[in-house]
Amino acid sequence: MKLYNIKENDEQVSFGQAVRQGLGRNQGLFFPQELPKFDDIDALLAEDFVSRSTKILSALIGDELPAEQVNSMVDAAFQFPAPINKVKDGVYALELFHGPTLAFKDFGGRFMAQSLAAVSDGGKITILTATSGDTGAAVAHAFYGMEDINVVILYPKGKISPLQEKLFCTLGKNIHTVAIDGDFDACQALVKQAFDDAALREEIGLNSANSINISRLMAQICYYFEAASQLSKEERENLVVSVPSGNFGNLTAGLLAKALGLPIKRFIAATNENDTVPRYLETGQWDPKPTVATTSNAMDVSQPNNWPRIEELCQIKGWGLDTLGKGKVSDEQSADSVRDLKAQGYLCEPHGAIAYRLLDEQLQEGETGIFLCTAHPAKFKEVVDEILGSDIDLPAPLAKHAAMELLSEDLANDFDLLKEVLRRVQ
Ligand SMILES: *Cc1c(COP(=O)(O)O)cnc(C)c1O
Numbered sequence: 001m002k003l004y005n006i007k008e009n010d011e012q013v014s015f016g017q018a019v020r021q022g023l024g025r026n027q028g029l030f031f032p033q034e035l036p037k038f039d040d041i042d043a044l045l046a047e048d049f050v051s052r053s054t055k056i057l058s059a060l061i062g063d064e065l066p067a068e069q070v071n072s073m074v075d076a077a078f079q080f081p082a083p084i085n086k087v088k089d090g091v092y093a094l095e096l097f098h099g100p101t102l103a104f105k106d107f108g109g110r111f112m113a114q115s116l117a118a119v120s121d122g123g124k125i126t127i128l129t130a131t132s133g134d135t136g137a138a139v140a141h142a143f144y145g146m147e148d149i150n151v152v153i154l155y156p157k158g159k160i161s162p163l164q165e166k167l168f169c170t171l172g173k174n175i176h177t178v179a180i181d182g183d184f185d186a187c188q189a190l191v192k193q194a195f196d197d198a199a200l201r202e203e204i205g206l207n208s209a210n211s212i213n214i215s216r217l218m219a220q221i222c223y224y225f226e227a228a229s230q231l232s233k234e235e236r237e238n239l240v241v242s243v244p245s246g247n248f249g250n251l252t253a254g255l256l257a258k259a260l261g262l263p264i265k266r267f268i269a270a271t272n273e274n275d276t277v278p279r280y281l282e283t284g285q286w287d288p289k290p291t292v293a294t295t296s297n298a299m300d301v302s303q304p305n306n307w308p309r310i311e312e313l314c315q316i317k318g319w320g321l322d323t324l325g326k327g328k329v330s331d332e333q334s335a336d337s338v339r340d341l342k343a344q345g346y347l348c349e350p351h352g353a354i355a356y357r358l359l360d361e362q363l364q365e366g367e368t369g370i371f372l373c374t375a376h377p378a379k380f381k382e383v384v385d386e387i388l389g390s391d392i393d394l395p396a397p398l399a400k401h402a403a404m405e406l407l408s409e410d411l412a413n414d415f416d417l418l419k420e421v422l423r424r425v426q
Pocket of ligand 1: 103104105134244245246247248249250251298299351374375
């Protein structure tokens with residue numbers, strides 16, 4: 001698979017390089033030079049999740065990795081289902097939260113870990129990442145126990161929910177978690193300092209494993225096919241998919257699935273109050289405002305870093321941006337939708353409820369709708385319990401980690417101290 005840098009088109013890389021490098025020159029995102037197209041979609045949809053996903057990913061990266069290897073990567077990464085759940089006639093929830101950290105980021109994180117191991121040149125790899133919650137957990141679990149890869153995760157001390165902290169700071173082995181005396185921006189600044197230190201980068205094989213890595217998006221393509229495979233042929237004829245969006249990786253993957261031939265009639269780009277994209281689609285002005293905190297905090301992003309990939313793809317395919325559905329949902333409205341869904345017998349947290357609300361408003365006669373449920377309700381237990389006046393149960397993975405001991409070390413917001421940690425864990 002050949003990819004080019006969207007900002008500097010003359011920079012062209014293989015899949016392996018794109019995975020190792022993450023970003024291209026001038027912070028440019030990598031984009032596939034060619035996209036395969038599947039003609040017999042019905043036959044593809046008839047296969048099981050792992051064999052179908054192997055076919056899809058082999059069509060993309062098969063020139064670099066043999067099909068058997070792609071198969072074992074998919075097998076290791078996708079060890080949990082992505083079921084659809086009927087909420088009412090013509091409306092389905094796609095549940096992407098059955099992985100070890102209860103959010104859709106498990107799919108991308110785990111496939112990225114497999115990809116990085118597959119394309120590694122045998123040298124040492126140190127993954128350094130800053131997290132405000134979900135991504136760190138997915139990365140920690142995805143790389144847990146992998147040989148020759150050390151993971152160091154920085155997070156703001158006392159600023160993530162205790163349950164989230166337990167989920168990824170209790171693993172041990174090659175996963176090192178560091179509670180920084182500072183906020184999330186301070187953690188990100190430390191990571192940036194480390195990447196700016198060329199000698200350190202070389203010495204410990206620094207890699208960011210962050211959310212713009214192309215391998216994540218490729219894994220996420222597969223669950224759109226998996227969702228469609230669970231519908232009848234008639235239902236998937238007029239399919240509308242609503243995607244709760246922050247950095248817009250999930251929507252990029254959905255559009256890529258469509259480019260590969262999956263018949264999706266329309267997507268809805270759903271955001272919370274951080275509505276840079278819906279406003280842009282309305283006015284044509286890219287005008288990010290300061291990020292505001294909401295109850296759907298994994299979508300609190302005002303400068304979505306995957307958006308240039310969506311523009312690129314739509315331009316290549318000749319899809320007008322005006323064909324994208326869109327909308328923003330306030331905290332009050334998403335709470336209403338959580339209650340509405342509960343009344344229909346479906347327990348949902350605010351991120352999924354935002355996608356549901358806009359789908360419900362925009363779905364037309366004769367269309368079938370799917371909204372993406374990106375996190376398990378218990379992952380946002382505090383918010384959900386407050387909205388519903390409930391006390392929902394913790395699913396097994398969360399309950400297990402909640403009872404384990406925290407292994408994080410505390411660190412002052414100081415780059416020299418971080419360097420010591422990075423060298424010590426080698
Ligand atoms: C990361 C995340 C999102 C946003 O996904 P993007 O791909 O960044 O648009 C939505 N919901 C949850 C629960 C998330 O963790």
